[in-house]
Each structure stands twice: as C-alpha cells, then as structure tokens.
Amino acid sequence: MSAPGELRVPVLPSGTRRRLVHGGFIAIALLYVGILVIAPLIGIAWAAFQAGWSTIVSTLKQPDVLHAFYLTGVITVITVIVTSIFGVIVALVIARDRFPGRALMSAAVDLPLAVSPVIVGLMAVVLFGLGGWFEPWFTSHGIRILFAVPSMVLVTIFICIPFVIREVVPVLQEVGVTEEEAARTLGASSMQTFFRVTLKNIRWGLLYGIALTTARSIGEIGAVLIVSGQLTGQTETATLYVLRAFDQFQDDQGYIVALTLALVSIVLLVLIEIFKRRQERTQRT
Amino acid sequence: MSTQTLERPAAPPPAPPGAGRRPSVAIRSALARWGLRGTALVYLGLIVALPTVAVITRGFQDGLQSLRDALNAPGAREAIVLTLVLAAVTAIINVIFGTLIAYVLVRYEFPGRAWLSTIVDIPFAIPTLVTGVMLRALYGPNSVIGGFLEGHGIHVIFAQLGILLALLFVTLPLVVRTVQPVLLEIDEAEEEAARVLGATRWYTFRRVVLPKLRSGIAAGGLLAFARAIGEFGAVVIVSGNIIGKTLTAPVLIFQLASQFQPNQAAAVATLLFAISFVLVLVTERLVGARNKDAV
Amino acid sequence: MTAAHQMTGTPIRVENLWKRFGGFEAVKDVTFTAEAGSITALLGPSGSGKSTVLRMIAGLEEPTAGRIWMEGEEHTFKTVQERRVGFVFQHFALFRHMTVAQNVAFGLSVRKQPKSQQRARVQDLLELVQLTGFRDRYPDQLSGGQRQRVALARALAPQPKVLLLDEPFGALDARVRQELRRWLDDLHQELGVTSLLVTHDQDEALELANRIVVMHEGRVEQVGSPDEVYDEPATPFVAGFVGSSSVLHGHVVDGHVQFGDHRVPGAGHLAEGEPARAFIRPHDVRVTTTPLGGSLPASVERIVNLGWLSRVVLRLPDDQVLTAEIPNDELGGVEVGSSVSVDLRRAKAFPSAAVEDLELATEMTATPAGP
Numbered sequence: 001m002s003a004p005g006e007l008r009v010p011v012l013p014s015g016t017r018r019r020l021v022h023g024g025f026i027a028i029a030l031l032y033v034g035i036l037v038i039a040p041l042i043g044i045a046w047a048a049f050q051a052g053w054s055t056i057v058s059t060l061k062q063p064d065v066l067h068a069f070y071l072t073g074v075i076t077v078i079t080v081i082v083t084s085i086f087g088v089i090v091a092l093v094i095a096r097d098r099f100p101g102r103a104l105m106s107a108a109v110d111l112p113l114a115v116s117p118v119i120v121g122l123m124a125v126v127l128f129g130l131g132g133w134f135e136p137w138f139t140s141h142g143i144r145i146l147f148a149v150p151s152m153v154l155v156t157i158f159i160c161i162p163f164v165i166r167e168v169v170p171v172l173q174e175v176g177v178t179e180e181e182a183a184r185t186l187g188a189s190s191m192q193t194f195f196r197v198t199l200k201n202i203r204w205g206l207l208y209g210i211a212l213t214t215a216r217s218i219g220e221i222g223a224v225l226i227v228s229g230q231l232t233g234q235t236e237t238a239t240l241y242v243l244r245a246f247d248q249f250q251d252d253q254g255y256i257v258a259l260t261l262a263l264v265s266i267v268l269l270v271l272i273e274i275f276k277r278r279q280e281r282t283q284r285t
Numbered sequence: 286m287s288t289q290t291l292e293r294p295a296a297p298p299p300a301p302p303g304a305g306r307r308p309s310v311a312i313r314s315a316l317a318r319w320g321l322r323g324t325a326l327v328y329l330g331l332i333v334a335l336p337t338v339a340v341i342t343r344g345f346q347d348g349l350q351s352l353r354d355a356l357n358a359p360g361a362r363e364a365i366v367l368t369l370v371l372a373a374v375t376a377i378i379n380v381i382f383g384t385l386i387a388y389v390l391v392r393y394e395f396p397g398r399a400w401l402s403t404i405v406d407i408p409f410a411i412p413t414l415v416t417g418v419m420l421r422a423l424y425g426p427n428s429v430i431g432g433f434l435e436g437h438g439i440h441v442i443f444a445q446l447g448i449l450l451a452l453l454f455v456t457l458p459l460v461v462r463t464v465q466p467v468l469l470e471i472d473e474a475e476e477e478a479a480r481v482l483g484a485t486r487w488y489t490f491r492r493v494v495l496p497k498l499r500s501g502i503a504a505g506g507l508l509a510f511a512r513a514i515g516e517f518g519a520v521v522i523v524s525g526n527i528i529g530k531t532l533t534a535p536v537l538i539f540q541l542a543s544q545f546q547p548n549q550a551a552a553v554a555t556l557l558f559a560i561s562f563v564l565v566l567v568t569e570r571l572v573g574a575r576n577k578d579a580v
Numbered sequence: 581m582t583a584a585h586q587m588t589g590t591p592i593r594v595e596n597l598w599k600r601f602g603g604f605e606a607v608k609d610v611t612f613t614a615e616a617g618s619i620t621a622l623l624g625p626s627g628s629g630k631s632t633v634l635r636m637i638a639g640l641e642e643p644t645a646g647r648i649w650m651e652g653e654e655h656t657f658k659t660v661q662e663r664r665v666g667f668v669f670q671h672f673a674l675f676r677h678m679t680v681a682q683n684v685a686f687g688l689s690v691r692k693q694p695k696s697q698q699r700a701r702v703q704d705l706l707e708l709v710q711l712t713g714f715r716d717r718y719p720d721q722l723s724g725g726q727r728q729r730v731a732l733a734r735a736l737a738p739q740p741k742v743l744l745l746d747e748p749f750g751a752l753d754a755r756v757r758q759e760l761r762r763w764l765d766d767l768h769q770e771l772g773v774t775s776l777l778v779t780h781d782q783d784e785a786l787e788l789a790n791r792i793v794v795m796h797e798g799r800v801e802q803v804g805s806p807d808e809v810y811d812e813p814a815t816p817f818v819a820g821f822v823g824s825s826s827v828l829h830g831h832v833v834d835g836h837v838q839f840g841d842h843r844v845p846g847a848g849h850l851a852e853g854e855p856a857r858a859f860i861r862p863h864d865v866r867v868t869t870t871p872l873g874g875s876l877p878a879s880v881e882r883i884v885n886l887g888w889l890s891r892v893v894l895r896l897p898d899d900q901v902l903t904a905e906i907p908n909d910e911l912g913g914v915e916v917g918s919s920v921s922v923d924l925r926r927a928k929a930f931p932s933a934a935v936e937d938l939e940l941a942t943e944m945t946a947t948p949a950g951p
Contacts, residue, residue, distance in 0.1 A: 219412025
C-alpha cells in the first residue's frame with residue numbers, strides 16, 4: 001500500500017473507538033484494583049459479620065483482646081514519639097548539614113525498608129538473646145529485653161525509622177534556609193527559630209510521616225513475633241492475637257479482631273491522604 | 286578624598302582562618318553543629334548499623350558452615366527458590382498493571398479518580414497479617430468463592446496462588462507511587478505533539494513516553510521485588526507454610542529462629558538481606574538521578 | 581588606628597574583610613564605611629562578593645579575616661541576633677504560615693514585647709508601607725511588590741540601627757522595580773535609617789545611593805559618590821561597568837590618546853608612547869557628515885531610533901567599533917552606510933594591561949550593539 005521505507009504512522013481512530021479504548025484502560029485498572037484490593041476487604045467484613053453480632057461484642061470485650069489492643073497502642077505511641085523526635089533531628093542533619101558520610105547516613109535511613117521484618121526480629125535475638133552482644137549486661141542487671149515488651153518496641157522503632165525522615169527531608173530541602181535566616185536577623189534564638197518557623201514549615205510532611213509510622217507500627221507482625229515469645233496477656237499485640245487465633249482454630253475471633261485493625265487502618269488511611277494532599281499543596285506554593 | 290583607586294594588589298595574604306576569632310564563638314558553633322550531627326549519628330548507629338552488623342557477624346561466625354547447614358534443612362533450598370520466583374512474577378505483573386494504573390491516574394480525568402488513588406494506598410496502611418486474613422476470608426475453603434474455585438481444582442489458600450495474590454496486594458502501591466512522579470515529570474507537550482502529528486495514544490506511549498519511563502518502571506519493579514522477598518505477615522497466614530510447596534524464605538528464617546538456630550537463621554537472613562539491599566541501592570541510583578534537583 | 585575609627589555614630593565600618601569558601605576567595609580585603617543616615621550601594625556583577633559582604637555585616641556569614649564595626653562598637657564576633665540589623669532578602673523570605681501582621685510583628689514578639697505595643701507598631705508600619713488592609717492576608721495572597729513591602733516593614737519593626745538590603749528588587753518585574761525604587765527613596769528620606777543596598781543594577785545604585793562601593797571579583801574597585809563613579813572611574817572595570825562605554829585602543833601622545841589622526845584628551849597620567857585604551861561615553865561622541873581636520877573617519881553601520889535620540893554604531897578604519905548617542909534633531913544627514921567624521925570630546929584612559937583586562941574590554945565593546 002505505501003512505498004517501502006515510507007514512515008507509517010497509525011491514523012487517529014474515530015471518536016467512539018477512541019473513547020472505548022480509553023474507557024477500556026480505565027476499566028482494566030478499576031477491575032484489577034477491585035479484585036485485588038476491594039474484594040478482600042469485603043471478604044473480611046463478611047466473614048466477621050457472619051459470626052454474629054453477639055460474638056463480635058463478646059470478642060472485643062475479652063481481656064486478652066483488650067490487652068492486645070492496649071499493648072499495640074503503647075508500642076505505637078512510644079515508636080511515634082521516638083521516631084518523630086529523632087527523625088526530625090536526622091532530617092535536619094541530612095537536609096542541611098554537609099559532611100563526609102552524609103550519603104551513608106541517608107542509606108542507613110533507607111535500610112529498614114529493604115529488610116524483611118523477620119530479619120529485624122533476628123537482629124534483636126542476636127543482640128539480646130543468649131550469646132548475644134548485649135545479653136550479659138542486661139541479664140546481670142535483671143532487665144529483660146527479649147521476650148518482653150522492650151524488644152518489641154525496639155524492633156518496631158527500627159522498622160519505622162524511614163517514614164518521618166523520608167517525608168521531612170524533601171520538605172526541608174524545598175523550603176530552604178532563608179526564612180530561618182530572616183528569623184535570626186529579627187532576633188530569634190535557634191530554639192525560637194526552630195519552633196516558630198522550621199516546624200511550621202515541615203508540619204504536613206511530619207504529620208504524613210507520623211501517620212505512616214502509626215499504620216506500620218500497628219501492623220507489625222514478623223519482627224514482634226520473633227521477639228515476643230508470644231506470652232498471652234503479656235507480650236501479645238493485636239496482630240499476634242490474630243495469628244494465635246487462627247493457629248488455635250478460633251477463626252471467628254481472628255476475623256473480628258482483624259476487621260477491627262482493618263477499620264483503624266482505613267481511618268489512618270484517610271488521615272494519610274489528607275496530610276499527603278496538604279503537603280503537596282504546600283510544596284507547590 | 287572619597288574616591289579611592291585600588292592598585293592591583295601585591296597585598297599580603299590574609300591571616301590564617303580563625304585568626305582573631307574569639308575561641309568561645311568558634312567552640313559554640315562547633316558544639317551546635319556536632320550536637321545535632323552526633324545525635325543523628327548515635328541514633329542511626331545504635332538502631333540501624335549495630336544490629337545489621339550483629340546479624341551478619343552471627344551468620345558467618347562459623348564461616349560458611351551455618352549457611353550450608355541452613356540450606357540443608359528440609360525445604361530450605363526450595364523455599365529460597367520459591368521466594369525468588371514468586372517475587373519476580375509479582376514484580377512483573379505489578380509493573381504492568383501498576384504502570385497502567387499510574388498512567389490512568391495521571392493522564393485521565395474520570396469520576397472516582399480520587400477514590401482510585403486512595404484505594405491504591407490501602408495496602409500501605411493495612412497490616413500485612415490482616416491482608417492474609419482477608420485473602421483467607423475471601424478464598425478460604427469455607428467461603429463461597431473459595432469453595433467454588435476449589436471445586437474446579439484451583440487452590441488459593443495454602444497454595445502458591447494465594448501467596449502470589451498476597452504479594453501483589455502489598456507491592457501494588459510501591460510500583461504505582463514510584464512510576465507516578467516520573468509520569469508527572471514527563472512534559473505532556475511531547476505527547477500532544479506526537480498526537481497532533483497523527484499518532485495514536487498507544488503509539489505515543491510506546492515511542493515517546495515509555496523510553497523516559499523506563500527507569501521509573503525499573504525502580505518500581507525492583508522495589509516490589511525487594512519487598513516481596515521479605516514479606517512475612519500476609520504469607521504466613523495464607524500459605525500454610527508447607528515444606529517444599531509453600532514455604533517461603535522469610536518464614537524459613539522465622540522457623541530457624543524459633544527452633545533456636547539463630548546462626549543458621551542469620552546466615553539465610555544475610556543472604557536475603559544482601560539481595561534486597563543491593564536492589565534498593567540500584568533503585569536509589571535509578572530514582573535518585575531524577576530527584577537530584579531537589580537536593 | 582583604633583581610636584580614630586571608634587567615632588561614635590559611624591553606623592558601619594568594615595575593615596580588611598576577607599571571606600574564603602573552601603578554596604575560593606569570595607571577598608578580598610574589603611574596606612569601606614557608611615555614613616549615618618545615608619544609603620550606600622554595593623554595586624557589582626554577580627559573583628563580585630557584594631552579597632557575601634552584606635551577609636557578613638549581618639552576621640549570617642563569618643568572616644575569614646577582618647573586622648566589622650557598627651556605631652563604634654566592634655561587631656565582628658557578635659551573633660546575628662545580637663546585632664539588631666534589619667535584613668531584606670531578594671526573595672522576600674516571608675514566613676509563609678503567618679499572616680502579614682504576624683510577619684511584621686515577629687521581631688517584636690521574639691523580644692517578648694507586650695501584645696498591645698506590638699499591635700500598635702504593626703499598625704504604624706503597615707501604614708508606612710501602605711498595606712493597612714492586608715494585615716490578615718497570607719504571603720501567597722500577595723504580589724511580589726507587596727511581599728517586599730511587608731518584608732521591609734518586618735525588618736524595620738524592631739527599630740534596627742542599620743538596614744541591609746540584598747538585591748531587594750531583583751525578583752520583581754521591571755515596572756514594579758521602578759515603583760519600589762522610588763518608594764524606597766521616599767521611605768528613606770522619611771526614616772533616615774542608615775542603609776546598605778546590594779545591587780547589580782547600576783541605574784538603581786546611581787539613582788538611590790549617596791555613596792557607591794563598586795565591587796568586582798571580591799575586591800573594592802572604587803568608593804565614591806554616584807557622580808564620581810560615573811564621571812571619574814578609577815579603574816577600567818568601573819569605567820566599563822558603570823554607564824555604557826565604547827573602548828578604543830590607541831597610544832599616548834602628549835597627554836592625549838591618539839588613534840590615527842585624531843586624539844582625545846585624558847591621558848595625562850599615563851606615560852608617553854604607552855599603548856592605552858580610552859573609555860568613551862556615547863554622549864561624548866560628535867558625528868558630522870562634513871569631514872573635519874583632525875577627526876576620525878568612520879562609516880555608519882547601524883542606527884537605532886530610541887525615540888528622541890538615536891544610537892549610532894560606527895565602524896572605524898582599523899575595524900574598531902564606536903557607539904554614539906545623538907539627539908535626533910542633531911542627526912542631520914547621517915544614514916546607514918554614510919561616511920562621517922567623528923569627534924571625541926572626552927575619554928577616560930587606562931593603560932592597555934594584561935590579557936584579562938583585554939578580554940573585559942572586548943566584552944565592553946560588544947555591548948552597544950543591541951537594539
């Protein structure tokens with residue numbers, strides 16, 4: 001039809017066909033997400049409510065369930081506080097300070113993202129378990145790290161380190177130092193400058209990072225499973241409870257607590273989306 | 286009087302830096318800088334560097350013996366192979382669909398677009414264990430769909446398909462959110478120019494967009510792979526951990542650790558960790574090169 | 581030496597200031613003073629070190645060597661906060677999460693002034709900068725010019741002893757720049773705060789400043805009034821940078837610079853027979869169609885009509901280029917391609933020095949070609 005060697009560029013299809021093709025792409029995307037993500041959510045809601053309302057209520061009132069939620073909450077709060085405070089400090093150093101080894105520091109921050117949680121649990125075992133580097137010191141002082149809450153907090157902190165830092169660093173870089181310089185020329189001390197200018201500017205990035213940390217901390221299973229020793233009522237988080245429930249064929253309870261966790265995560269997700277949108281908006285101004 | 290003419294100087298060089306500065310000022314600023322730096326270094330050193338080194342040391346404390354023992358454990362080799370294969374399949378599938386979803390989110394306007402974007406982030410927020418539970422609820426032998434599929438010989442729970450679904454779920458947002466910013470960066474003007482010249486969207490995508498997207502897609506795929514080889518929570522509930530069939534490397538490490546074989550666990554862990562770490566480094570290189578303007 | 585420079589009231593004195601960044605010397609041996617109530621401009625191209633000098637005076641950078649005095653007191657080692665200077669940044673640096681009123685009040689609230697006092701002062705300042713209706717707006721709701729006025733109000737609020745402005749109009753549109761320049765002049769008349777202004781725009785410096793410190797590559801080239809700097813440039817750089825000039829190369833003969841048959845006075849300070857370059861202002865060039873003895877022959881290459889005068893680009897027989905600006909009613913018969921006679925009134929002569937100076941001169945001769 002066309003001469004050999006002539007460039008053949010496909011012709012634009014008619015309007016209807018084009019719309020069908022685009023619609024097709026959108027449909028595929030929606031279908032994939034629907035099957036992969038939405039369906040399981042519906043599944044768990046259905047399974048939980050299958051158990052009946054009274055079971056739901058009684059499960060949520062069980063002492064070991066309540067303790068599990070409580071423990072998850074405590075670990076999460078501590079993790080959020082520690083990773084936020086130190087995270088902001090590290091972010092300030094990475095974004096503003098220039099010194100050899102800065103790249104290494106940045107890589108260290110990303111390391112927890114690459115590591116499987118079971119390996120993190122293993123790290124704690126290697127450090128604090130029998131024959132571990134720190135074990136003798138803690139044992140001689142009568143402090144239990146492993147198979148107790150402290151190790152669970154430590155592994156969760158490890159896993160959550162990157163979130164705040166990775167969200168705050170780009171904001172710090174984007175915002176720059178001139179506002180802080182202006183504050184200093186107006187007489188503000190370093191503390192005043194930090195709290196009144198810097199912190200306000202990283203606000204949304206920080207909150208976004210905190211929301212991500214909270215979600216991750218609530219959902220942690222691999223590492224805490226290894227270090228907890230699974231002592232019911234003492235070192236069992238909500239996720240560990242669910243695991244045990246299924247192990248012990250208490251599927252109904254498992255579904256109910258899992259659904260609760262899913263609902264909490266959805267609320268967190270909404271917050272995450274809000275903070276993310278706010279952060280993007282600030283970046284653009 | 287007020288006009289000064291300067292000769293090109295034969296002026297003497299200035300006093301060495303720091304000369305004439307009050308020592309307390311120099312100390313004050315150095316302390317402030319090192320205070321912050323030091324805190325950061327100690328925090329990361331203690332929490333990240335130390336444990337990493339500890340595991341690697343433990344794993345190879347007895348040379349390669351621990352690794353050999355671990356690999357000789359029943360189902361160990363199969364576990365590692367299975368993990369790598371499933372992670373690769375996950376990465377490939379999610380690269381295709383993830384890129385499609387990212388493209389749809391960036392280039393199209395349609396009702397429910399914000400919803401789609403939010404739903405894509407769900408796996409970031411949901412605990413991995415809950416993911417496994419959800420899959421079990423949906424495809425378990427007691428459920429409607431599960432029963433139906435089993436009747437036709439398709440096993441999801443306690444089979445590799447279930448693991449794959451779990452891995453696809455948790456890695457989807459990784460790919461989408463890695464590809465999206467790259468797509469956003471690409472100037473739509475180039476695509477429009479191609480279409481004005483008569484190209485279809487697919488042609489434009491293939492010849493104009495895709496080449497630029499390559500590094501973003503590769504980064505997304507690598508991140509998904511690295512994440513997938515380490516996934517525990519979703520897999521442990523869904524797979525049944527059957528030796529030789531559905532046992533994955535992370536679960537193997539867990540089992541070795543609970544059986545008080547920390548050295549072997551550490552050896553396998555170091556192996557797995559080395560693979561993921563290299564992957565993440567490569568990804569940083571690919572993605573970091575684009576984000577250099579932010580620095 | 582110290583006693584003489586400790587005159588109470590000299591708002592700013594900078595002595596032998598040096599700044600090194602790693603291997604790079606940004607500021608080399610800079611010395612100057614600023615009189616009370618004056619506006620002193622630090623004028624120079626980018627990279628001349630002028631912003632660095634300003635920041636060292638503010639305390640935002642530490643000098644590698646040298647000393648800074650303000651109002652007779654040594655400030656070299658004082659912190660930024662202790663110096664109580666007002667600083668206006670090129671890109672405004674307004675606190676984006678605070679309203680205009682909160683921005684202006686910042687310097688006062690940091691010093692824990694009572695709220696009522698703060699409010700009164702903010703009101704006064706907003707009136708001064710003519711932005712009274714904007715107190716509750718946020719920076720991203722303001723135009724560039726408005727933002728800079730807020731920045732100025734903010735800097736003035738704590739009653740600084742000195743006002744430092746770092747290319748304050750650099751980020752604004754040309755028209756806004758002109759408006760604000762005039763407005764700053766008026767403001768300064770009213771307030772009388774000693775001001776130090778960094779700029780690369782020589783029109784701005786010539787218009788606003790009482791004294792100009794011309795800087796180039798980290799060094800001070802000349803310190804003087806605008807007239808002095810314009811009419812009596814001390815170095816080839818100043819001659820080329822301030823105002824436009826053509827540069828012609830010739831030889832020194834009897835106190836004049838000679839090119840061919842023509843000579844122009846102004847080389848009295850140079851040695852006889854030395855090769856020299858003459859910087860010639862466009863308005864010091866006379867062009868006639870009738871040949872005159874002792875004048876330079878030239879051909880007209882281009883004429884650009886600028887309204888009431890024209891810029892005429894002339895090519896000399898030895899291929900040098902000369903630019904003249906002639907009022908249109910004095911053009912009489914001068915057209916593109918015509919041969920004319922050129923008479924140079926005045927020139928500022930300097931020795932033809934090293935290669936780098938030659939390159940600078942080539943840059944200068946190339947500039948007058950634009951439309």
